[in-house]
Amino acid sequence: QLQLQESGPGLVKPSETLSLTCTVSGGSIRTSSYYWGWIRQPPGKGLEWIGSIYYSGSTHYNPSLKSRVTISVDTSKDHFSLNLNSVTAADTAVYYCARQRTGSSWYIVDWFDPWGQGTLVTVSS
Amino acid sequence: QSALTQPASVSGSPGQSITISCTGTSSDVGGYNYVSWYQQHPGKAPKLMIYDVTNRPSGVSNRFSGSKSGNTASLTISGLQAEDEADYYCSSYTSSSTVFGGGTKLTVL
Numbered sequence: 001q002l003q004l005q006e007s008g009p010g011l012v013k014p015s016e017t018l019s020l021t022c023t024v025s026g027g028s029i030r031t032s033s034y035y036w037g038w039i040r041q042p043p044g045k046g047l048e049w050i051g052s053i054y055y056s057g058s059t060h061y062n063p064s065l066k067s068r069v070t071i072s073v074d075t076s077k078d079h080f081s082l083n084l085n086s087v088t089a090a091d092t093a094v095y096y097c098a099r100q101r102t103g104s105s106w107y108i109v110d111w112f113d114p115w116g117q118g119t120l121v122t123v124s125s
Numbered sequence: 126q127s128a129l130t131q132p133a134s135v136s137g138s139p140g141q142s143i144t145i146s147c148t149g150t151s152s153d154v155g156g157y158n159y160v161s162w163y164q165q166h167p168g169k170a171p172k173l174m175i176y177d178v179t180n181r182p183s184g185v186s187n188r189f190s191g192s193k194s195g196n197t198a199s200l201t202i203s204g205l206q207a208e209d210e211a212d213y214y215c216s217s218y219t220s221s222s223t224v225f226g227g228g229t230k231l232t233v234l
Binding site: 060 | 126128157159161163170171172173176177182214216218221222223224225226227228
């Protein structure tokens with residue numbers, strides 16, 4: 001059974017870089033049918049897609065976050081990572097990683113399943 | 126990209142049916158059959174309930190169904206049960222991106 005687990009600091013200072021890793025177990029990240037994505041949820045608010053990466057390294061990013069986001073993948077370790085720079089209090093959220101199915105073509109991104117349990121990252125000095 | 130539009134809240138009594146709408150544009154919901162729905166209980170990760178507009182993953186109750194007309198997708202839950210009380214989010218593909226709806230809180234009266 002495929003499982004995803006987020007890890008990283010729970011507290012980040014304003015203007016610094018938020019870095020998280022998602023470790024995939026029970027399966028390989030090197031699969032042609034899936035992307036690997038990051039989604040966040042500010043306290044009491046809705047879901048926001050951050051971006052997704054294919055095992056080859058091809059990425060899709062949310063246009064509103066694109067200038068601050070980098071997602072990378074390490075297929076040898078079956079994990080992928082999120083870097084979000086110049087963070088502010090508005091970036092405080094629970095961050096989820098999830099597997100994302102491709103659509104009819106490899107560059108189309110579709111549904112998320114399964115999801116990690118999520119990790120709360122607070123931006124505060 | 127703008128978030129898809131969902132009602133903030135819906136409610137229903139046990140045994141009844143409810144429908145949650147998800148309105149987008151011809152660039153997302155209306156343009157592709159890549160609409161999915163997620164259920165989220167408090168403090169938990171979202172769970173996939175419907176994918177590709179109408180498909181149910183293995184293990185999801187057949188009380189949950191999805192449909193689409195034009196730029197609006199819908200999630201219908203029949204035979205409401207107390208355990209269905211949760212937040213529900215729609216999502217759609219749009220030009221190399223994914224966009225979520227704002228979420229709908231379902232209350233079972």
